[in-house]
Amino acid sequence: MKRTLVATKDGSKTLQIEEWGEHYHSIHGALQESRHVYIQAGLDFFLSKNTNITSLNVLEAGFGTGLNALLACLWAQDKAIQVDYFSIEAYPLSEKEISGLDFHKVLAEKNSKDIYKELHEAKWEELVPMHSMFRLQKQQCLFSEADFKDQIDIVFYDAFGPRVQPELWTEDSFKTFYKALKPGGVFVTYSVKGTAKRALQSLGFSIDIIEGPPGKRHMMRAQKPY
Secondary structure: EEEEEEEOOOEEEEEEEOOOEOOOOOOOOHEEEHHHHHHHHHHHHHHHHHHOEEEEEEEOOOOOHHHHHHHHHHHHHHHHHHHEEEEEEEOOEEEEHHHHHHHHHOOOOOOOHHHHHHHHHEEEEEOOEEEEEEEEEOOOOOOHHHHOOOOOEEEEOEEEEOOHHHHOOOHHHHHHHHEEEEEEEEEEEOOHHHHHHHHHHHHOOOEEEOOOOOOOOEEEEEEEOH
């Protein structure tokens, strides 16, 4: 499928799959969306409920552009919390596609360009130190092939939307991530699709519909019971 580079409203860029008319990030602001959904509603929320933690494990469904991983690495540095970050991606981007995504130009952190390069150059299937507080393991596989059990504190669910990949928003798909989470673990996603909400609830998640990022009224945060 052909992917083209497009600008978003906050000055950051994203990719569009032309065949689907689907973007990797919100055209209202790629950086703003990732910060809001995954950093603020995910990592910051988890830290606010677990103030004494010194480490945590994140599982991302969809490495994509690597923006969520970059922001998580910068967060780990800022909070001095050890993060092991596991990311699943069936169809990695090419070097040419990656080179056009200059997120460092809209980020204040001076080391963001080097970190972003290292994230994409990291070997697949290995847990690679990116920073003293951040390790990354990229796995090239389908979501259904991931194998984690009671290991993960937070799931970043960043699959393409239900309109184009409805099979990734079903109870069957979510089972992988319910199993992966520790009791009390948090699942965050940008979608509030009713069928997805009901699928998560049927697995036992408690659901909160909360304020969404710019251009989207709501997003969804779920928690696995203790």
